[in-house]
Amino acid sequence: MTEANSRIDALIKSNDVVLFMKGTALFPQCGFSSRAISILDHLGVCYETVDVLQDPEIRQGIKAYSDWPTVPQLYVKGEFIGGSDIMVEMYEAGELQALITDKRVAKA
Amino acid sequence: MAAADIEMLIRAGIPDARIEITDLAGDGDHYSARVVSESFRGLARVRQHQRVYETLGTRMGGELHALQLTTACPEQEPIS
Numbered sequence: 001m002t003e004a005n006s007r008i009d010a011l012i013k014s015n016d017v018v019l020f021m022k023g024t025a026l027f028p029q030c031g032f033s034s035r036a037i038s039i040l041d042h043l044g045v046c047y048e049t050v051d052v053l054q055d056p057e058i059r060q061g062i063k064a065y066s067d068w069p070t071v072p073q074l075y076v077k078g079e080f081i082g083g084s085d086i087m088v089e090m091y092e093a094g095e096l097q098a099l100i101t102d103k104r105v106a107k108a
Numbered sequence: 109m110a111a112a113d114i115e116m117l118i119r120a121g122i123p124d125a126r127i128e129i130t131d132l133a134g135d136g137d138h139y140s141a142r143v144v145s146e147s148f149r150g151l152a153r154v155r156q157h158q159r160v161y162e163t164l165g166t167r168m169g170g171e172l173h174a175l176q177l178t179t180a181c182p183e184q185e186p187i188s
Contacts, residue, residue, distance in 0.1 A: 068158070085178060
């Protein structure tokens with residue numbers, strides 16, 4: 001496993017909800033990341049963010065790790081959920097709410 | 109990247125797809141695509157999106173900056 005992969009592994013295993021994004025929760029640097037943060041805030045869960053703009057190794061590594069070409073990327077309890085479009089679809093269908101309940105994710 | 113090129117690439121990889129592409133900002137750089145295909149049946153949403161991304165290869169996140177994507181199987185289509 002490459003160093004980037006082990007770091008990504010550690011991040012998604014040590015946090016229930018992790019969002020790999022551009023920018024920070026307070027200052028998202030891209031519309032898609034901003035949308036993902038809004039959804040997490042609406043869900044009211046505790047989450048960790050990783051700013052890929054500050055970390056080129058993770059920025060490249062996460063694409064291969066998830067087999068997903070873009071950020072943001074959401075992980076819940078170690079499972080890759082998808083990007084912001086999937087988050088929107090799941091949120092609107094109530095599926096994201098069900099997922100965090102099923103997986104017993106801690107509320108903020 | 110032109111909308112017609114995006115459509116052509118997706119169709120090459122998913123021949124039965126019904127594809128609607130919208131240029132969101134009119135700048136040839138921010139698109140939304142809705143892709144409906146029988147081949148998505150039984151696949152989780154993540155896998156459906158991955159199938160579309162595969163058809164776009166390395167362009168996604170590169171020359172194609174922003175593509176808002178929704179996928180569905182034929183009868184999941186909302187009746188309009």
